[in-house]
Amino acid sequence: MHELSVCRGLLQQVADIAATHQQPQVSRIQLRIGPLAGVEPQLLQQAFTIARQGSVAEQAELAIEAAPLIVHCPDCGQDSPASLPRLDCGHCGQQQTQLKSGDELLLLSIAFPSDAHQEQQDV
Amino acid sequence: MCDTCGCNITPGNRHLAEQPIAQGETAVSVLQGLLSENDRIAMHNREHLGRHGVVALNLMSSPGSGKTALLERTIEALAGRWRIAVIEGDLETENDAQRIRAKGVEAIQITTGTACHLDAHMVHQALHQLDLAQLDLLFIENVGNLVCPASFDLGQHANITLLSVTEGDDKPAKYPVIFRAAELVLLSKSDLLPYMEEFSPARARQAVRQLAIDPPIIQLSAKNGDGIDDWLDWLEGQMRQHRPAPGQFRAIATSASSILK
Numbered sequence: 001m002h003e004l005s006v007c008r009g010l011l012q013q014v015a016d017i018a019a020t021h022q023q024p025q026v027s028r029i030q031l032r033i034g035p036l037a038g039v040e041p042q043l044l045q046q047a048f049t050i051a052r053q054g055s056v057a058e059q060a061e062l063a064i065e066a067a068p069l070i071v072h073c074p075d076c077g078q079d080s081p082a083s084l085p086r087l088d089c090g091h092c093g094q095q096q097t098q099l100k101s102g103d104e105l106l107l108l109s110i111a112f113p114s115d116a117h118q119e120q121q122d123v
Numbered sequence: 124m125c126d127t128c129g130c131n132i133t134p135g136n137r138h139l140a141e142q143p144i145a146q147g148e149t150a151v152s153v154l155q156g157l158l159s160e161n162d163r164i165a166m167h168n169r170e171h172l173g174r175h176g177v178v179a180l181n182l183m184s185s186p187g188s189g190k191t192a193l194l195e196r197t198i199e200a201l202a203g204r205w206r207i208a209v210i211e212g213d214l215e216t217e218n219d220a221q222r223i224r225a226k227g228v229e230a231i232q233i234t235t236g237t238a239c240h241l242d243a244h245m246v247h248q249a250l251h252q253l254d255l256a257q258l259d260l261l262f263i264e265n266v267g268n269l270v271c272p273a274s275f276d277l278g279q280h281a282n283i284t285l286l287s288v289t290e291g292d293d294k295p296a297k298y299p300v301i302f303r304a305a306e307l308v309l310l311s312k313s314d315l316l317p318y319m320e321e322f323s324p325a326r327a328r329q330a331v332r333q334l335a336i337d338p339p340i341i342q343l344s345a346k347n348g349d350g351i352d353d354w355l356d357w358l359e360g361q362m363r364q365h366r367p368a369p370g371q372f373r374a375i376a377t378s379a380s381s382i383l384k
């Protein structure tokens with residue numbers, strides 16, 4: 001499974017961004033993943049619980065939203081939702097379409113606890 | 124443009140980045156690809172290759188679909204035409220690299236241990252073991268796996284996904300990501316078609332095209348040579364497309380700046 005490698009890359013990215021913002025901790029990581037991204041959200045969640053140990057995201061929640069599968073049809077010019085394994089046009093049935101959405105693998109945002117410094121002192 | 128302050132957020136994607144913020148949190152928008160570190164090294168690999176006019180092709184398939192056999196046949200066919208090297212990715216063993224070396228071509232073996240795919244970093248290390256100035260064409264044989272290799276850009280100029288006729292014509296439907304990544308799909312071991320009534324090349328082609336892509340698809344056999352000429356034609360096309368004309372090398376060498384510090 002490559003989700004662990006993907007997750008390590010993600011945590012490196014998150015650590016870099018946290019350092020840029022001088023934040024010692026991350027509270028939430030928001031991703032957007034399409035069904036054709038090649039990464040299984042469930043496996044990524046599992047990998048995350050292992051890989052986050054000792055990182056800035058040790059306490060963070062990993063939130064993953066699904067990107068929809070949408071194809072564009074060059075024949076009728078319309079977009080339509082599609083489902084695997086046949087990405088046909090939902091309007092005219094054309095089989096040769098183009099993918100408009102569905103292969104996203106994006107880090108959308110990360111959140112820091114507003115009072116991170118405070119909490120650190122309390123612990 | 125930087126990747127951390129949110130200036131890459133455009134009117135088209137703004138709604139993606141603006142998430143509701145929980146109480147007691149400050150959120151920053153990022154909107155970065157999840158594999159941006161791998162992609163950065165892949166770009167660096169592409170610069171290494173470009174500086175020397177080397178074309179790199181990444182072969183992906185299930186274990187045993189015939190990647191190494193095709194390379195052996197290709198090396199024989201291209202002897203004296205292009206200077207070739209091969210990077211071999213395997214979980215264990217040097218077997219494939221030895222098969223390539225037996226054909227008189229340099230092979231760098233990457234044993235990935237537990238990693239089920241090559242990544243840009245591993246390929247970068249292998250590139251530094253090769254004398255790129257002495258090469259025209261570099262094949263990268265990825266780890267036999269129809270899932271994981273698809274996610275990692277290596278710096279190649281094109282991806283080739285093999286589907287052998289013994290695997291079933293429904294594989295593109297079951298493993299869409301690796302077929303969508305392909306610039307060329309090969310239906311390999313075509314000499315076995317007479318024994319594989321269940322495999323319909325037409326159905327396999329249709330299953331690929333229903334993934335909202337339309338790559339060239341070549342049916343071939345490394346064993347009896349069927350379709351090999353079409354494959355070699357496609358290769359020549361790649362060489363024309365991705366190699367700068369002589370005389371352009373100097374311009375590229377001076378304009379390429381290393382992005383690895």
Ligand SMILES: Nc1nc2c(ncn2[C@@H]2O[C@H](COP(=O)(O)OP(=O)(O)OP(=O)(O)O)[C@@H](O)[C@H]2O)c(=O)[nH]1
Binds near residue numbers: 193314343345
């Ligand atoms: N009949 C037939 N057998 C083939 C052909 N190509 C490869 N084979 C056989 O299929 C088996 C696997 O071939 P390889 O070339 O080692 O396959 P591979 O994709 O490199 O395998 P891994 O590197 O282990 O993933 C060997 O026994 C080959 O002899 C072909 O075109 N026709």
Ligand SMILES: [Mg+2]
Binds near residue numbers: 190191264
């Ligand atoms: Mg092999």
Ligand SMILES: [Zn+2]
Binds near residue numbers: 003239270271
């Ligand atoms: Zn894997």
Ligand SMILES: [Zn+2]
Binds near residue numbers: 073093
């Ligand atoms: Zn249509």
Ligand SMILES: [Zn+2]
Binds near residue numbers: 167247383
């Ligand atoms: Zn380098």
